[in-house]
Amino acid sequence: MSKTEQDLGARQAHHYYFKNGTMDFYVGWLLGYSQLGGLSPGAVYHCLNQVKDGDPRSWVRAFGAALAFEQAQARDAEATGALARASHHHLAATTAARAALDLCDPRDDEAARLVDAMERSFQAAMATAGHPLERWDIPFHDKHLPAYVSTRLAGATTLFVVVGGGDTYREDLWFFGGGAALARGYAVLLADLPGQGLTPHQGLHFGNATVEALAVAIRAVRARGFAGKLVLCGWSGGGLFSAKYVELFGGVDAWIASTPIEDMARLFEEAMPALLRRNPAGSFQQAVLSLAGRFNPVLDASLRKYDWQFGPGGIANAVERFREVGKVDLDRLDTPLLALVGTSEAAEGRRQARRIYEAVLPRQPRSALVEFPPASGADAHCQVNNLPLAFDHLFGWLEGLGLAPARARA
Amino acid sequence: MSKTEQDLGARQAHHYYFKNGTMDFYVGWLLGYSQLGGLSPGAVYHCLNQVKDGDPRSWVRAFGAALAFEQAQARDAEATGALARASHHHLAATTAARAALDLCDPRDDEAARLVDAMERSFQAAMATAGHPLERWDIPFHDKHLPAYVSTRLAGATTLFVVVGGGDTYREDLWFFGGGAALARGYAVLLADLPGQGLTPHQGLHFGNATVEALAVAIRAVRARGFAGKLVLCGWSGGGLFSAKYVELFGGVDAWIASTPIEDMARLFEEAMPALLRRNPAGSFQQAVLSLAGRFNPVLDASLRKYDWQFGPGGIANAVERFREVGKVDLDRLDTPLLALVGTSEAAEGRRQARRIYEAVLPRQPRSALVEFPPASGADAHCQVNNLPLAFDHLFGWLEGLGLAPARARA
Numbered sequence: 001m002s003k004t005e006q007d008l009g010a011r012q013a014h015h016y017y018f019k020n021g022t023m024d025f026y027v028g029w030l031l032g033y034s035q036l037g038g039l040s041p042g043a044v045y046h047c048l049n050q051v052k053d054g055d056p057r058s059w060v061r062a063f064g065a066a067l068a069f070e071q072a073q074a075r076d077a078e079a080t081g082a083l084a085r086a087s088h089h090h091l092a093a094t095t096a097a098r099a100a101l102d103l104c105d106p107r108d109d110e111a112a113r114l115v116d117a118m119e120r121s122f123q124a125a126m127a128t129a130g131h132p133l134e135r136w137d138i139p140f141h142d143k144h145l146p147a148y149v150s151t152r153l154a155g156a157t158t159l160f161v162v163v164g165g166g167d168t169y170r171e172d173l174w175f176f177g178g179g180a181a182l183a184r185g186y187a188v189l190l191a192d193l194p195g196q197g198l199t200p201h202q203g204l205h206f207g208n209a210t211v212e213a214l215a216v217a218i219r220a221v222r223a224r225g226f227a228g229k230l231v232l233c234g235w236s237g238g239g240l241f242s243a244k245y246v247e248l249f250g251g252v253d254a255w256i257a258s259t260p261i262e263d264m265a266r267l268f269e270e271a272m273p274a275l276l277r278r279n280p281a282g283s284f285q286q287a288v289l290s291l292a293g294r295f296n297p298v299l300d301a302s303l304r305k306y307d308w309q310f311g312p313g314g315i316a317n318a319v320e321r322f323r324e325v326g327k328v329d330l331d332r333l334d335t336p337l338l339a340l341v342g343t344s345e346a347a348e349g350r351r352q353a354r355r356i357y358e359a360v361l362p363r364q365p366r367s368a369l370v371e372f373p374p375a376s377g378a379d380a381h382c383q384v385n386n387l388p389l390a391f392d393h394l395f396g397w398l399e400g401l402g403l404a405p406a407r408a409r410a
Numbered sequence: 411m412s413k414t415e416q417d418l419g420a421r422q423a424h425h426y427y428f429k430n431g432t433m434d435f436y437v438g439w440l441l442g443y444s445q446l447g448g449l450s451p452g453a454v455y456h457c458l459n460q461v462k463d464g465d466p467r468s469w470v471r472a473f474g475a476a477l478a479f480e481q482a483q484a485r486d487a488e489a490t491g492a493l494a495r496a497s498h499h500h501l502a503a504t505t506a507a508r509a510a511l512d513l514c515d516p517r518d519d520e521a522a523r524l525v526d527a528m529e530r531s532f533q534a535a536m537a538t539a540g541h542p543l544e545r546w547d548i549p550f551h552d553k554h555l556p557a558y559v560s561t562r563l564a565g566a567t568t569l570f571v572v573v574g575g576g577d578t579y580r581e582d583l584w585f586f587g588g589g590a591a592l593a594r595g596y597a598v599l600l601a602d603l604p605g606q607g608l609t610p611h612q613g614l615h616f617g618n619a620t621v622e623a624l625a626v627a628i629r630a631v632r633a634r635g636f637a638g639k640l641v642l643c644g645w646s647g648g649g650l651f652s653a654k655y656v657e658l659f660g661g662v663d664a665w666i667a668s669t670p671i672e673d674m675a676r677l678f679e680e681a682m683p684a685l686l687r688r689n690p691a692g693s694f695q696q697a698v699l700s701l702a703g704r705f706n707p708v709l710d711a712s713l714r715k716y717d718w719q720f721g722p723g724g725i726a727n728a729v730e731r732f733r734e735v736g737k738v739d740l741d742r743l744d745t746p747l748l749a750l751v752g753t754s755e756a757a758e759g760r761r762q763a764r765r766i767y768e769a770v771l772p773r774q775p776r777s778a779l780v781e782f783p784p785a786s787g788a789d790a791h792c793q794v795n796n797l798p799l800a801f802d803h804l805f806g807w808l809e810g811l812g813l814a815p816a817r818a819r820a
Contacts, residue, residue, distance in 0.1 A: 014455040017427070031441065031451035041441035041451070042787025042795025045424040069785040077802075085802035375479040377452025385452025392487075392495035 012380035013344035020054040022298045029384040038095035056103035056301045063100035083128045090125035103301045122171045143202045147191035154225040156187035165236025169197040180391045185405035191217045195309045205311030207321045211244040229253040240264045243328045258340035259353035265322035270348035330359035337367040338397045344379040422790035423754035430464040432708045439794040448505035466513035466711045473510035493538045500535035513711045532581045553612045557601035564635040566597035575646025579607040590801045595815035601627045605719045615721030617731045621654040639663040650674045653738045668750035669763035675732040680758035740769035747777040748807045754789040
């Protein structure tokens, strides 16, 4: 039961399987998805038993094989008309592909194939289950935001917008509340914003564009006939993007964030591994990547992904990019806020969440802050090891605000 | 990623967390329950991180603390009217208590307190969620069978009877298909039969009484006004008890077993650890318990429980008790059978399942045998690491037989 090794900042307290901290965080995340219809615990451990601790290639191979297995099972189930079972296999295939992507280089053909398989599997899972969700490429300047949106928008009372972070594809947003919201009768919008998913291939990167794109996406839903209330639910980096949206655009009826973020540049500086901080800015990027590659191939794979997501200048410019986005002006936040905070997350993030909550509370007394201790199982970053508990809190809170659709059950 | 140590026969192929095989099987089982609303993966690992490999007392302490935590959370949620969340905490408390019971001596006060907490938590979970299930002590001679039964029996079209095995309390039967059947509109019966749950305290033990009691329980449901079709779903030892019921009483419209068992005496002889087999029958029990206690406290705790369940003569008499029950007369089985088989289970069990399936098939061509390989995550004993996949198969099969209630969704 040894402690885990260095990860990308503090993200969880528990030890699952690997000594490598990044891999171990992914294990907990995958087990969390197993509560929501992803790969079962048995199937996850079937893969893990084939992985060498700290070796990203063995991880990608194992989950790639799981993807092929689940795809074949889904085809067999569809062939016999067993649609419910087919849907579950498609969803398991989605998470198998997603898991493999954790430690791929996103610029490789392998990653492109995995994303394609993930998207097809997810869309087949929705279709075979009859979920009212459709693909949608939302125009954004001369580019587009890959998204999923509810098919029934015109009569919907409340739109639940899931805003992801630095590690999300739009399919993840279904697990982070999108599916739970649909099941409760909400309309949903699940979009890759600049920097997320494969958008860097279009030249879209994290920064001001990410916040602007969120506004474009929400206006596009309204243009499709949606005229109801608006709920934003931001996870990880989405805690900043949703905060900036509330500050700059308003018109939000309820805002949920795990965690709400005021100053991402500072969070980034505080939360990234000491390894990053100790290098002079000049040779920063190169030093980081070569050091990581030599000592920790998993950290290396993760950093190469983040590097790509930040565009020219890469991860070395991350702090600069977030300085451009700027701090959130707390005085301009006037929306009921539910702040979800895991006690095993990095201290700076917890501090900022509390600061925002305390700033909003006097103006919006229905605001709440929920802290999840280790025993709750929801103490990790984004509550990834017990998302249903986060959902209990957030959908209960929305119901209390009168925002739950008529057909919703608490 | 070392292999696990000796367990009570072959029950799984994957390695989860502990070297101790029995503990590791329980880990997988708990993670399986986390797919169905039990303790979340995060909460399970919060406990596991406090457990010393092979030390039953540290296991009982950790899950006892989880029970207290979930009970307190449930009370808080109820106090604020958050019933959905309260229900989830009550169900998590149920599995925390259940986990602690895995390695308690069932004769201790501690076990009695845990069972009491488990029952209260489960009943509160059902009540706060509004599930139509009620407690029922079914009279059995001058004793009773602790059970749960659907509140709406008179108009129900199909009764789904979950038959447990050597490691089940009636609360487990909710996880083993009872809850999934209720959600699909079936009426359900979840009863502790002689030898199961706390029935040994009443002097009820595994043997012919177990099969007789199943018949008494089903007649009692009919006496309450149920007039529909009958489905039996047996797990582990329930694969024998349900088989004997089909043989001796008939009137079953569909029979599911994971796995169907023909000859439990032989299975017992083959599947129990070599440790048991090598001891001469005379000093068998004493030798086993003292050896186990010295070398493997977890195995010791497990064996003491089984010892108690078999009554006078204890586990040393198990083979004899099953010889009295006798082999199942395959020629008398005339009910559509769905046999569920994990490929990582003991060979003798897989052999018997196939024999029964092949015997029934010519008379009942809608019968089916589904084998779950390791990659499916459902390859362990009773599919404990992916029960939803087993449910997809079994409820789809029942629908194909025309036995699904009108409101059921596949």
